[in-house]
Amino acid sequence: MAVAHRTAHALPARRRPEGVWQKLVERIVSHTVLITFSVIFMIPFFWMVSGSLKTGQDLNAFPVVWFPKTLTLENYIAGLQVFPFVRYLFNTLVICVFSMIGAVLSSSFVAYGLARIEWRWRTPLFVVILSTMMVPFYVTMVPLFTMFRAMGWTNTYLPLIVPHFFGVPFFIFLLRQFFLSIPRELSESARVDGANELVIYWRIILPLAKPALAAVALFQFLTSWNDLLGPLIYLSDADHYTLSLGLTFFRAEYSSQFGPLMAASTVVVLPVIVVFFFAQRTFIQGITLTGMKG
Structure with a gap:
């Protein structure tokens, strides 16, 4: 043994x-x-x-030269002289910031009602909201353009900003999953102290949901920054162009000038990389925590 x-x-x-x-x-x-x-x-x-x-x-060298033998900034100077980067950057930031604020506020408000308030039709409504994610944008593109043109919103930023203040289905889904993971005892204690639903939503739930809100904000910012189809449909004045739309026209006009084209593309992409580099920890944390409870 x-x-x-x-x-x-x-x-x-x-x-x-x-x-x-x-x-x-x-x-x-x-x-x-x-x-x-x-x-x-x-x-x-x-x-x-x-x-x-x-x-x-x-x-134009062959074989390909991977590392430049002589560093030069002539491509950036030539590209930015033709490509109005500052103006397009301002237009893009206006759309990104306001659409981000609208998406975070409206989606979190709807998600709170679906996750934290007991009422009869919340599950069927949640199913309807999720089903709208399956409808491609190309199906609603023409009706939306017709509606916004009748409202006089074409060639303005309103069609690219205002719809986000009415909730984004994907963000509603993410935030609802996160709100379900917050203990209900916190809300019940606040109700005992006399707090209503708006106070609970603003002072208790939103501060606890900062990682998820940061992930939603970053998602929306990147989506608006890279959006090409929306500005292409609604913006016709060159002074209102965004970076993605302006870069598209710049590429069509200067397609043979590879140096300035690469310089303009680098300038457009670099801010997104910097933002994601500094916010990646919060972004990953928010995405991870949103799937904790179904």
Whole structure:
């Protein structure tokens, strides 16, 4: 019995190194695969940035010159002289900021009613809201344009901002999932102290939902920043163009001038990368926590 007892304790000790090596190999393989795919996805961005700093000779050289032999800012100077970056940046920020505020406020308000208030039709309404996500934008594009034109909103920022103040289905879904994970005892304690639903929503639920709200805000900001179809439909005056729309017309007009085109593209993409770099922890935290409870 003593020998069997010692053998039973000796077997795991022998297997431990094998398990450690197996985990180490799995990590090496997984990290190698992830790094490989990351490098593949980074190649176009690296080519764009390096191309914006190359001379025309390096851009047209064969074989390909990956690293510029001579760094130059002529492409940025030439591109920004033709591409009104400051004006387009202001237009884009106006749309991004106001649509972000509208999406966060309206979606959180609707999600609170669906998650924290007991009433008869909340589940059927939630199903209807989710079903609208399955309707492609191309189906409602013409009716929306006709409606906004009748209202006199075309060639303004209103069609790109106002709809977000009436709730975004995807954000409503995310925030509802997060609100369900907040203990109901907090709301009940506040009701005992005399707080109404608006006070509970504003002073208790929203402060606890900062990670989810930050994720929604970042989602909406990136969506509005990269939106091309919306500004293309509703904006006709060049002074109202956004960065994505202005870059599209710049590319059509200066498609043969690769240096200034890469410089303008780098300037448009760089702010989004900076914003995501500083907000990635909050963004990932918000996305992770929204799926804690269904």
